[in-house]
Amino acid sequence: MNNFIFENATKVYFGKGCVKEYLSCLSGKYGEKVLLAYGGGSIKRNGIYDEVVSILEKAGKTIVEFSGIMANPTYKKVMEGAKLAKENHVDMILGVGGGSVIDCCKAVSLAAVSGKDVWEEYWANPGIIDFEPLPLGVIVTVAGTGSECNGGAVITNEALKIKTGRDYPKCNPKFALMDPEYTYSVPAKQMVSGAFDILSHIMETYFSEPNEDNVSDDISEALMRSVIKNLRDAIKNPKDYTARSNLFWTSTMAENRIIKLGKKCDFECHQMEHQLGAYTDCNHGFGLAVLHPVYYRHIYEEGLPKFVRFAENVWQIKREDMTDQQLAKAGVEALADFIKEIGLPTTLRELGMENQDRLKEIADSCNLAQGGYKKMTHKEILEIFKECF
Ligand code: NZQ
Numbered sequence: 204m205n206n207f208i209f210e211n212a213t214k215v216y217f218g219k220g221c222v223k224e225y226l227s228c229l230s231g232k233y234g235e236k237v238l239l240a241y242g243g244g245s246i247k248r249n250g251i252y253d254e255v256v257s258i259l260e261k262a263g264k265t266i267v268e269f270s271g272i273m274a275n276p277t278y279k280k281v282m283e284g285a286k287l288a289k290e291n292h293v294d295m296i297l298g299v300g301g302g303s304v305i306d307c308c309k310a311v312s313l314a315a316v317s318g319k320d321v322w323e324e325y326w327a328n329p330g331i332i333d334f335e336p337l338p339l340g341v342i343v344t345v346a347g348t349g350s351e352c353n354g355g356a357v358i359t360n361e362a363l364k365i366k367t368g369r370d371y372p373k374c375n376p377k378f379a380l381m382d383p384e385y386t387y388s389v390p391a392k393q394m395v396s397g398a399f400d401i402l403s404h405i406m407e408t409y410f411s412e413p414n415e416d417n418v419s420d421d422i423s424e425a426l427m428r429s430v431i432k433n434l435r436d437a438i439k440n441p442k443d444y445t446a447r448s449n450l451f452w453t454s455t456m457a458e459n460r461i462i463k464l465g466k467k468c469d470f471e472c473h474q475m476e477h478q479l480g481a482y483t484d485c486n487h488g489f490g491l492a493v494l495h496p497v498y499y500r501h502i503y504e505e506g507l508p509k510f511v512r513f514a515e516n517v518w519q520i521k522r523e524d525m526t527d528q529q530l531a532k533a534g535v536e537a538l539a540d541f542i543k544e545i546g547l548p549t550t551l552r553e554l555g556m557e558n559q560d561r562l563k564e565i566a567d568s569c570n571l572a573q574g575g576y577k578k579m580t581h582k583e584i585l586e587i588f589k590e591c592f
Pocket residue numbers: 241242243244245246249272273274275276300301302303304306344345346347348349350353355356357368385386387388389390393397400458473487488
């Protein structure tokens with residue numbers, strides 16, 4: 204196992220009724236004025252907005268609303284939130300939504316305090332945060348990114364056509380409230396997309412060195428089996444509390460740094476998806492679903508022992524008379540079959556791409572991850588994109 208330091212500053216309150224039980228007390232710690240941040244309005248339709256506002260009002264808070272945070276939040280939106288926060292002298296941010304809302308809020312928490320251009324300072328390149336960001340608390344409404352328990356924030360700079368994430372421990376939310384019942388109203392397509400994002404985070408971590416026995420890989424296998432089982436259950440019955448809670452907590456477990464301890468981590472598929480997103484604004488989980496099987500067909504021979512474990516321990520494939528290569532490949536094909544079974548897209552065309560004109564430009568703009576089994580080149584990424592088309 205590689206050396207590591209572990210800390211996670213977010214306090215999680217998980218379970219039925221947790222918002223009613225804890226929000227009032229938690230928001231009391233950070234002052235009177237709250238920037239209430241949310242997305243395109245789902246929380247108004249499913250009743251979460253009314254519940255949250257009523258709790259904040261009863262607690263005597265002044266609410267400043269920051270709404271309309273889009274999927275794949277933009278730097279422009281971050282600046283809008285920072286302006287609101289500064290003009291109204293808010294004491295804390297409360298983000299209510301999924302990864303897009305939470306990521307945008309993290310960037311706002313920096314931009315509202317820093318006097319600098321935060322894109323240049325913290326996203327274009329890794330920076331050093333030598334001040335306290337505005338305190339951020341989150342109420343998570345969809346399982347997927349795990350953003351509630353890390354410092355990661357993925358922001359799209361539309362002008363530069365770059366979608367990129369940085370992880371700053373100072374951006375970890377102070378608290379995260381997670382009521383699985385809040386996820387019941389997530390549309391089926393988004394639930395499946397979020398679940399695939401969870402699976403992707405685990406795979407991108409698992410398929411990297413070290414290969415020798417390590418507890419992070421053992422936890423990852425259990426988490427992958429859990430996502431597969433519980434997603435199947437939640438598709439059958441969207442109000443299956445057990446399935447929804449397991450998906451919700453798995454999404455946090457995949458990205459709260461625990462399974463990354465001692466691992467190199469790959470995340471090349473995320474690099475590719477982020478640039479597809481920067482050019483096409485595609486849904487994060489959909490983009491990942493298209494890319495993963497094709498990417499793994501390109502790299503499984505370099506990471507053969509781990510792909511064999513994946514086939515046997517995650518997909519329960521029996522070796523019988525298969526060679527390592529055949530068994531590893533069978534695991535990748537089981538993943539591809541699962542993607543079809545759960546109804547996710549399998550081609551870039553299905554994501555709305557009409558031709559291959561910009562594929563080279565997109566491929567050339569992708570970061571090359573350092574921790575995977577095979578070092579990618581922009582040429583090979585272009586081949587992968589073409590196979591995905
Ligand atoms: O905007 P609203 O109206 O709220 O609707 C959202 C949105 O349309 C809807 N939704 C959320 N909760 C709902 C609900 N609809 C009904 N009922 C509910 N309870 O779901 C849609 C998707 O929401 P979004 O926040 O965009 O999804 P997700 O959580 O998948 O976040 C995606 C973003 O996070 C980034 C992605 O790249 C993308 O920008 N990521 C962030 C990471 C991180 N910070 O650690 C890691 C990830 O790999 C990822 O890159």
